Amino acid sequence: MGDMEFFTAEVPSNIAFVKYWGKRDSETQWPANSSVSMTLKHARTITSARTLGASDGRDIIFKDGKKLEPGNPQADKAYGHLDFLRGRLGFSGWLEVHTKNTFPSECGIASSASGLGALTLASIAAWTGCDDLKDLQLRGHTMPVLAALARIGSGSACRSFFGGYVGWEAGAAPTDQSVHQVADETFWPLADLIVIVSAEKKPVSSTVAHKTAWTSPLFGPRLAGLSERLSATNEAIRSRDLKKLGACIEADALEMHAVMMTSEPAARYMTRHSEEVISWIRSERTAGRMDAWFTMDAGPNVHVICEGSQAAAYSEKIKERFPDFELIADMTGAGPVLYKGTVR
Ligand code: PMV
Numbered sequence: 482m483g484d485m486e487f488f489t490a491e492v493p494s495n496i497a498f499v500k501y502w503g504k505r506d507s508e509t510q511w512p513a514n515s516s517v518s519m520t521l522k523h524a525r526t527i528t529s530a531r532t533l534g535a536s537d538g539r540d541i542i543f544k545d546g547k548k549l550e551p552g553n554p555q556a557d558k559a560y561g562h563l564d565f566l567r568g569r570l571g572f573s574g575w576l577e578v579h580t581k582n583t584f585p586s587e588c589g590i591a592s593s594a595s596g597l598g599a600l601t602l603a604s605i606a607a608w609t610g611c612d613d614l615k616d617l618q619l620r621g622h623t624m625p626v627l628a629a630l631a632r633i634g635s636g637s638a639c640r641s642f643f644g645g646y647v648g649w650e651a652g653a654a655p656t657d658q659s660v661h662q663v664a665d666e667t668f669w670p671l672a673d674l675i676v677i678v679s680a681e682k683k684p685v686s687s688t689v690a691h692k693t694a695w696t697s698p699l700f701g702p703r704l705a706g707l708s709e710r711l712s713a714t715n716e717a718i719r720s721r722d723l724k725k726l727g728a729c730i731e732a733d734a735l736e737m738h739a740v741m742m743t744s745e746p747a748a749r750y751m752t753r754h755s756e757e758v759i760s761w762i763r764s765e766r767t768a769g770r771m772d773a774w775f776t777m778d779a780g781p782n783v784h785v786i787c788e789g790s791q792a793a794a795y796s797e798k799i800k801e802r803f804p805d806f807e808l809i810a811d812m813t814g815a816g817p818v819l820y821k822g823t824v825r
Contacts (some may be wrong), residue, residue, distance in 0.1 A: 522814025
């Protein structure tokens with residue numbers, strides 16, 4: 482094994498407020514629509530990488546201390562992404578990589594955004610020998626450049642390269658895509674209370690389901706209405722208007738799930754338990770007992786969005802009503818960090 486030093490990247494997960502669903506082109510990861518998300522604070526992937534000697538053979542990735550054996554989709558995606566980065570950036574040298582999530586792996590929080598983001602940043606740090614984000618920037622690896630590279634591994638990963646609220650613009654061509662911060666994490670601290678109704682593996686991976694989006698009769702109407710919703714969502718963030726934001730995120734999540742359910746083949750991520758949670762959130766809100774709104778990703782778990790100041794009180798209410806479901810409390814967070822050495 483090489484005696485080179487490790488470089489460690491911590492990259493947060495994000496929760497989309499207007500979802501990226503469907504691609505115009507998978508090779509360039511050109512999404513069907515622009516999206517906007519909130520970067521999370523606690524849910525992060527921590528990845529350490531170092532270069533190996535030429536005789537050390539090939540890349541090796543350890544997840545939670547266990548070697549990722551090529552042959553399953555998750556491992557192949559990670560090894561494939563290292564090959565892509567090496568080819569695109571002209572680096573040589575095999576890497577030893579150690580990765581773990583700060584959230585339980587099997588809890589159903591999407592880990593591809595933070596995972597592919599951290600793999601991108603840690604490996605480029607190891608290849609360049611650079612442990613400082615500002616130095617990386619001087620060498621041309623700016624946040625937008627890193628985001629665009631991570632996007633090839635997982636579309637949603639590109640939004641994890643900034644803190645706070647982040648927009649991913651689809652643009653008129655694959656090369657016109659861009660990622661930008663709408664507002665930083667101090668501007669509006671919101672809570673994301675994640676109700677884990679099921680930690681089971683997804684019935685259909687999002688990579689597969691993205692492809693079927695175009696077969697849904699609801700997809701065209703969705704795309705036609707999105708620019709209006711994106712403007713309203715950005716406006717709600719800029720004016721810290723929770724009611725306006727809440728209406729946008731609930732409509733968007735339900736619309737995405739309607740597209741999934743009407744695609745061919747159909748994918749249904751929403752379960753009876755998800756429906757119980759979202760109905761309860763709505764009835765509590767209507768009754769004036771909770772100022773909270775929900776969203777859902779490509780899975781059954783429900784993300785309850787509320788003001789950061791209400792997080793503790795609403796967590797208690799949710800736990801009392803749904804004692805059997807695990808609850809993970811997260812909130813608006815900052816972007817990636819990078820340092821020399823292994824996990825701090
Ligand atoms: O980045 P992917 O391919 O895992 O797709 C993520 C899609 C959603 O999480 C459902 C929505 C989003 O915008 O994050």
